Amino acid sequence: MRRKSSWMIGLAAVAALCSGAVMAQTHPEFIPGRVNMVLYRPDSGPAPHIAFLIAHRTGNNLGNIACRELARRGFDALCFNTRYVNNEMSVQWENIALDVKAAVDYAHTIPGITKVILLGHSGGAPLMTYYQAVAENGVSYCQGADKLLQCGNNLAGMTPADGILLDEGHAGDGFQALTGINPSLAMVDGKPKLVDASLDPFDPANGYNPKGASHYSREFRSRYYAAQSRVMNAQIAQVHALQDSIRQGEGPFPDNDIVLVPFSAERGAARLSELDPSVPEYMSTSQPEKLLKNDGTIVKQVVHSIEPPHPDRIRTNRSFDIGTKVLTIKSYLSTNAIKSSNSFDGVDWCSVNNSTECAVQHIKAPTLIVAMGAYHLLGDEERMFQKSAAADKDYIVVEGATLGYSGCKDCGQPAENFSNALKNNFDYVAKWANARF
Numbered sequence: 408m409r410r411k412s413s414w415m416i417g418l419a420a421v422a423a424l425c426s427g428a429v430m431a432q433t434h435p436e437f438i439p440g441r442v443n444m445v446l447y448r449p450d451s452g453p454a455p456h457i458a459f460l461i462a463h464r465t466g467n468n469l470g471n472i473a474c475r476e477l478a479r480r481g482f483d484a485l486c487f488n489t490r491y492v493n494n495e496m497s498v499q500w501e502n503i504a505l506d507v508k509a510a511v512d513y514a515h516t517i518p519g520i521t522k523v524i525l526l527g528h529s530g531g532a533p534l535m536t537y538y539q540a541v542a543e544n545g546v547s548y549c550q551g552a553d554k555l556l557q558c559g560n561n562l563a564g565m566t567p568a569d570g571i572l573l574d575e576g577h578a579g580d581g582f583q584a585l586t587g588i589n590p591s592l593a594m595v596d597g598k599p600k601l602v603d604a605s606l607d608p609f610d611p612a613n614g615y616n617p618k619g620a621s622h623y624s625r626e627f628r629s630r631y632y633a634a635q636s637r638v639m640n641a642q643i644a645q646v647h648a649l650q651d652s653i654r655q656g657e658g659p660f661p662d663n664d665i666v667l668v669p670f671s672a673e674r675g676a677a678r679l680s681e682l683d684p685s686v687p688e689y690m691s692t693s694q695p696e697k698l699l700k701n702d703g704t705i706v707k708q709v710v711h712s713i714e715p716p717h718p719d720r721i722r723t724n725r726s727f728d729i730g731t732k733v734l735t736i737k738s739y740l741s742t743n744a745i746k747s748s749n750s751f752d753g754v755d756w757c758s759v760n761n762s763t764e765c766a767v768q769h770i771k772a773p774t775l776i777v778a779m780g781a782y783h784l785l786g787d788e789e790r791m792f793q794k795s796a797a798a799d800k801d802y803i804v805v806e807g808a809t810l811g812y813s814g815c816k817d818c819g820q821p822a823e824n825f826s827n828a829l830k831n832n833f834d835y836v837a838k839w840a841n842a843r844f
Contacts, residue, residue: 435474442509444487445469446517447478454519457844458483459572460510463531464498464580464742465491472812473526473574476829480837485514489534496734500537500741500761501549501558507538508565515566522844524570527763529810532576535568536766542567544769549760555643556741558760569844571767571774571797572836575810578787579762581745582754584668584732587676589724590634594669599725606634608677609721620716621682628679628686628751635750642668643744650736666739668732675723675730680783684716688751689786696789697803698780699835701814701827710804713818714781767791773799775839777832779808781815781825801839805832 438444449455459477461484462468468486477484489506491498507525514523527535540548541558542565549558577583591606592599601607608631609615614623623631646666652658670677680689690712698710723729734743746758757765764787767774774797778788785804792802807814807825812832814825 437469438513440509442487442489442506443469444485444510444513445474447474447484447486449478449481449483452481455481455483456519457522457524457840458485458514458517458520459524459526459840460507460514460535460568461486461526461528461531462489462507462510462534463529464489464500464503464534465493465495466530467492468531471528472829473528473833476833477836480833482837482840483514483517483520485510485517495732495742496738498738498742500759501556502561503534504538504541504558504562504565507534511538511566511568522569524572524840524844525568526572526574527576528574529577530580532573532763533579533761533766535576536571536573536763536770537760538565539568539571539772540766540769541565543771548769553755553758555744555746555759556737568772570772570840571770572840573763573774573776573788573791574832574836575777575779575782575784575808575812576763576788576791577784578764578791579745579756579759580742581759581761582750582756582764583673583676584671584743585635585639585745585747585750585754586680587671587673587678588635588638588750589670589677590631590638592670592725599669603634606631608679608682609724615682615718615721616716617718617721619718620684621679621718622685623679623683628688629749631679632750632753633748636747636753639744639747639750643740643746646736646739646744650740653736663735663737666734666736668734668739668743669727670724670730672730672732675720675726677720677724678783681714681717682720684712684714687786689783690714692785692789692804699803699805699831701806701825701831703827703831703834705803710778710780710785712780712783712785713807713815713820714783714809715817715819764791764794767795767797769796771796771798773797773843774801775836776800776802777836778802778804779810779812779828780804780806781809781818799843803835805835808832
């Protein structure tokens with residue numbers, strides 16, 4: 408039976424989390440439990456038979472804009488938080504699929520719901536695809552000696568979703584950490600120190616422009632990508648050594664310990680694609696793909712991201728508050744690391760369970776991948792599409808859209824050129840879902 412809570416309780420619980428616009432649009436129902444959820448339903452019209460499930464590894468998704476946009480289009484949207492909400496340090500990835508399971512199981516108790524679609528946005532992509540890959544293939548997917556960490560048999564028997572939507576989803580948190588590493592820096596005597604000027608992405612001699620778009624040669628990028636992998640591989644070795652010392656009873660604690668990861672956290676990342684918008688590996692599709700124009704028409708062409716450069720990373724990269732992650736052995740190995748020989752085309756995608764690009768190769772459910780045309784994931788998302796095992800799969804770029812779905816306002820073009828980005832995104836998603844389910 409569906410659990411009930413009053414309209415007033417639901418509205419009060421969501422009020423602290425959502426804007427007035429959300430509440431004016433729907434009457435969201437707060438569903439308390441081990442996994443906190445908010446159910447958004449259409450204000451009028453036929454009862455939905457499709458439910459979208461929306462969550463993120465650690466982000467608070469109870470008021471995610473997708474919740475109300477999908478409800479406006481006639482769907483149920485079940486937006487929920489994992490047990491690790493706002494707590495990156497505590498994430499133990501292998502068990503996080505159980506939180507998605509709780510939401511999937513609940514969705515199937517909602518009267519009228521016959522189909523469930525998992526929506527992965529940003530860091531929600533590795534979360535949702537991890538669940539689906541295990542649900543479709545069993546625990547053998549997340550086990551094996553090649554994994555940095557393995558799942559347990561407690562993930563057996565989960566119910567697969569009927570569809571997967573990656574709406575500006577990234578390739579995995581460990582991969583994000585890898586591509587954000589500044590390999591020219593190291594901690595020496597407790598302080599950041601430049602140890603290899605030939606790899607410094609903030610040196611004009613290497614192509615950096617402090618006032619606008621940098622330009623890095625192919626030769627520099629190749630060396631940089633290889634160096635990023637060397638740094639992460641060394642990090643992994645150090646963390647394994649720390650883990651071994653605990654097993655041998657030599658660590659300060661019997662169960663876990665702190666792992667500090669400098670020079671790579673998201674807003675302090677030294678990702679070349681965020682400094683040089685011309686980097687083709689990430690900022691362009693490799694072949695003509697569908698582009699959803701602002702006027703609603705669809706054309707097919709090679710698509711280049713119009714995201715502006717972020718030369719200010721030079722100020723945040725060495726910082727503690729913005730450029731450094733404070734983790735533990737478990738949260739580092741399960742969520743923030745990946746094996747590789749080169750951060751572009753030498754990644755061992757299935758060496759971790761937090762890997763969208765590995766998971767999509769094992770998912771047969773209909774899959775839609777929507778990329779935002781003013782962000783730096785075009786190449787990653789196209790590669791995920793190409794590797795997807797789904798017979799029914801689709802990939803499209805929304806012109807001028809940013810990570811948050813809305814149109815870009817600082818991309819060197821009038822903001823009105825992308826005024827329909829958010830609407831176009833969710834209209835396309837609705838059409839895709841209605842056509843299949």
